[in-house]
Amino acid sequence: MTAIVSVKNLRKAYDGGFEALKSVNLEIEEGEILALLGPNGAGKTTLISTICGITTPTSGTVTVGGHDTQTDYRAARAMIGLVPQEISLEPFETVRASVQFSRGLFGKPRDDGKVDAILAQLSLDDKRDKKIITLSGGMKRRVLIAKALAHEPRVLFLDEPSAGVDVELRKDMWDVVAGLKASGVTIILTTHYIEEAEAIADRVGIIAKGEILLIQDKAELMAQMGKKQLRIDLAEATAAIPEALAKYDLLRAPDGQSLTYTYDTKGPRTGITTLLNDLQNAGLQMKDLQTQQSSLEDIFVGLVKEDQ
Amino acid sequence: MNLNAIKTIYVHEMRRFLRTIMQSLVSPVLSTSLYFVVFGAAIGSRIDQVEGVSYGAFIVPGLIMLSVMTQATSNASFGIYFPKFTGTIYELLSAPVSFLEIVAGYVGAAATKALFIGIIILLTAFFFIDIEIAHPVAMVALLILTCISFSLLGFIIGIWAGNFEQLQLIPLLVITPLVFLGGSFYSITMLPPVWQAITLFNPVVYLISGFRWSFFGVADVSIGVSLLAITVFTAACLAFIWWIFRTGWRIRQ
Numbered sequence: 028m029t030a031i032v033s034v035k036n037l038r039k040a041y042d043g044g045f046e047a048l049k050s051v052n053l054e055i056e057e058g059e060i061l062a063l064l065g066p067n068g069a070g071k072t073t074l075i076s077t078i079c080g081i082t083t084p085t086s087g088t089v090t091v092g093g094h095d096t097q098t099d100y101r102a103a104r105a106m107i108g109l110v111p112q113e114i115s116l117e118p119f120e121t122v123r124a125s126v127q128f129s130r131g132l133f134g135k136p137r138d139d140g141k142v143d144a145i146l147a148q149l150s151l152d153d154k155r156d157k158k159i160i161t162l163s164g165g166m167k168r169r170v171l172i173a174k175a176l177a178h179e180p181r182v183l184f185l186d187e188p189s190a191g192v193d194v195e196l197r198k199d200m201w202d203v204v205a206g207l208k209a210s211g212v213t214i215i216l217t218t219h220y221i222e223e224a225e226a227i228a229d230r231v232g233i234i235a236k237g238e239i240l241l242i243q244d245k246a247e248l249m250a251q252m253g254k255k256q257l258r259i260d261l262a263e264a265t266a267a268i269p270e271a272l273a274k275y276d277l278l279r280a281p282d283g284q285s286l287t288y289t290y291d292t293k294g295p296r297t298g299i300t301t302l303l304n305d306l307q308n309a310g311l312q313m314k315d316l317q318t319q320q321s322s323l324e325d326i327f328v329g330l331v332k333e334d335q
Numbered sequence: 336m337n338l339n340a341i342k343t344i345y346v347h348e349m350r351r352f353l354r355t356i357m358q359s360l361v362s363p364v365l366s367t368s369l370y371f372v373v374f375g376a377a378i379g380s381r382i383d384q385v386e387g388v389s390y391g392a393f394i395v396p397g398l399i400m401l402s403v404m405t406q407a408t409s410n411a412s413f414g415i416y417f418p419k420f421t422g423t424i425y426e427l428l429s430a431p432v433s434f435l436e437i438v439a440g441y442v443g444a445a446a447t448k449a450l451f452i453g454i455i456i457l458l459t460a461f462f463f464i465d466i467e468i469a470h471p472v473a474m475v476a477l478l479i480l481t482c483i484s485f486s487l488l489g490f491i492i493g494i495w496a497g498n499f500e501q502l503q504l505i506p507l508l509v510i511t512p513l514v515f516l517g518g519s520f521y522s523i524t525m526l527p528p529v530w531q532a533i534t535l536f537n538p539v540v541y542l543i544s545g546f547r548w549s550f551f552g553v554a555d556v557s558i559g560v561s562l563l564a565i566t567v568f569t570a571a572c573l574a575f576i577w578w579i580f581r582t583g584w585r586i587r588q
Contacts (some may be wrong), residue, residue, distance in 0.1 A: 041588065079429040084588045101337070101431040109429050115422030119551065124347075131343025132430045174426070 030054040031106075031182055031213050037087035039237075047073040049237040050087070055182075060214045062202065062228035062245075064221065064327060069215035070237040072112060075184045079109045085097065091182060105133060108180030112187045112217075114167045116174075118160035122151055125159060126173045133178035145173050149203060165196040172203065183207060189223060200328055201227050221327065225249070233330055240281040240330045255320045257288045257299060262312035269309040275302050292320070340432045344440025346445075352448050359410075360497050364403045367456045371397050371463040374520065386553050391464045396547040397519030399460070403453040403478065404485045404514055404539070408506050411445035411489030416496050419586070425477030428553050428587060438573075439479075443587060446482035453478050467549065473558075474549035481542055485510075487572035493502055494585050502579050513539045518547075523555045538568055 029255045034057035039048040047070050055061055065071050076082040079090050080096060080103075091094040094103035117125060146155050149169045154162060159170060168188070175183060185204070193298050204214055204227050206322035218224055225245070226229050229253040234244040251279040277300065307311065354361050375391035382390040418424040427437055444513070460466065468474050496502040517539030523531055534540055535556075545561025548554035579586070 034559060076588075081425055082550060083430045083583055104429060104431040107429065109425065111422070111425050113422050115425060117417070117421055117423055119351075125349070128343055128347050130339050130424060131346075131433065133433055134337045134339045 032058040033090045033094055034078065035088045037077060038085045039077055039082060040085045047237050049331045053215060053239060055215060058211060059212055059229040060208055060227055061230045061232060062224035063217045063232045063234050064214065064219065064224050066219060066331060069235045071234055072186055073216065075186050079107055079184060080104055092131060100134045106174035106181045110171045110175045110185045110188060110209035112190060114164065114171065116159045116167055116170060120159055121156050122159060122170055123155040125170060126177045129174040130177035133290060142177060145176050149173050165192055168192060169312065176251055182213045187217055189220060211248055233327055235331045254289055255292050255314065255318055257290065257311055257318050259286045260315040261285060262314045271309050274306055337436050340430065340437050340573055341440045345444045348441060348444030359448060359454065361391050363452050364455055364459055365408060367398050367402055368459055371460060375464055379513050382498060388551050393402050394520055395464060395466055396458045397543050397549050399456050400481065400543050400546055401514045401519050402456050403449045404510060405483035405506055406452050407445055407449035407482050408489035408492065408510055410448050411442055411576045412493035412496065412502055414441045414445055415490050415493035416502050424586065434577060438490060438576055442483065442486040445486040445489060449482040449486065449585060450479060468550050470549040471554040477546050477549055484569040484572060485578065487569060491575055494579055513537050518555060529530040540565055541565065
């Protein structure tokens with residue numbers, strides 16, 4: 028995999044001194060779906076805006092397909108499609124004219140067949156001659172996506188695609204994103220819905236206060252989440268883990284008062300019953316048991332809190 | 336050069352013009368016709384010739400300029416302000432276009448509309464008043480230059496404006512007085528010497544004077560000075576727009 032978007036030491040400070048991005052580094056691989064999760068004001072939109080050219084970076088570089096977004100902006104921007112968070116459309120234009128406008132603006136010759144195909148892909152074919160002002164909110168969001176795809180970009184940025192969108196439409200949106208990925212488009216989306224990241228992303232990045240705190244393969248994250256831990260508090264501290272319990276790979280607390288057992292809830296057997304039996308056979312007396320499971324939400328909340 | 340982008344913006348703006356053809360075309364034509372009837376036919380019949388030209392004919396170049404300047408300014412300012420208002424400007428900022436291409440599209444369309452209106456008003460004038468054009472090529476060239484330079488000014492106003500009131504403010508408070516005091520309805524030689532001197536600071540004087548020269552071969556200031564003034568004004572507007580896009584003033588954070 029090669030990086031199609033490469034962000035290096037990107038910093039953005041506003042005139043008032045507010046630092047929206049603090050030296051962000053990010054490599055986005057070709058063909059992947061990356062979800063950027065973060066609370067409001069984390070810098071998600073600033074990051075996207077800076078990559079797309081709407082905001083000027085204070086320092087640092089961004090390359091798209093090897094083209095610097097400052098010095099070679101034409102080539103870089105031609106590869107990018109952007110779906111903004113706000114529904115920004117000209118109310119009196121027709122859907123088709125609006126999408127054709129986007130295509131032309133990005134330097135592509137007029138191609139009605141292509142535009143109609145994009146509209147069909149987004150289930151907008153019956154709306155193409157309607158004025159945008161007559162459309163529902165969900166339909167307008169589709170028009171925004173159609174506009175972003177009009178020039179056949181290789182990288183698509185979706186800023187909060189499901190903000191203010193009902194559940195059904197959100198599922199539709201996910202299907203659209205999956206379809207785009209299948210056609211080879213690299214997708215970066217921001218969201219504050221954890222389920223959204225879980226449902227469609229290949230990798231998940233967590234951003235807070237202008238910094239990327241973690242960026243990891245979703246499958247790895249899910250694997251971590253599939254693991255559960257059982258903590259066994261002992262009536263009396265043990266100096267070492269008895270030989271008979273070696274196979275369980277237990278973790279002894281430094282004070283010897285508790286043992287922790289990690290197991291996979293998705294496996295055929297958790298091994299809890301045999302462990303408890305073996306504990307008793309080894310002569311250890313249990314005082315209490317507790318289990319815990321980490322979720323993406325825990326990781327997320329933990330990271331964001333730690334940062335504060 | 337992203338020619339497709341220029342064409343796209345131009346066509347998009349012209350479509351907007353056609354959607355609002357009534358207000359775009361009919362109202363300036365109607366109001367100018369009223370000027371011709373009131374000043375040219377009614378009041379003009381009681382006024383002597385001005386610089387050897389009948390008063391009715393004398394005001395024609397000034398009236399065309401008045402409409403063209405206000406139309407060019409308001410069309411161009413609205414054209415770029417509207418995307419700012421609806422938020423669709425994000426698309427312009429993220430597209431592979433240079434500032435010259437954006438300006439060419441928006442200003443080109445606004446200037447075309449203003450030119451169209453200017454020509455329609457000229458044709459309307461032929462209905463009411465008997466006039467001949469001494470230098471037709473120069474007339475058309477001056478008209479086009481004025482359309483472009485005031486569209487550039489309008490573009491700057493559109494970027495500067497933060498709301499619809501501000502969008503109306505400059506045309507209303509600056510351009511209309513400058514045009515009225517710029518010799519649309521009189522020759523500046525009719526003013527007392529002090530006011531003549533002050534008037535020479537009004538850039539519109541040079542435009543109207545030059546334009547009137549192209550009709551009647553007479554002018555308040557020489558045509559060379561007029562041309563120089565229009566060129567300097569156009570270059571200043573272009574330089575300011577270049578600075579806007581370089582610094583992102585009012586459009587890019």
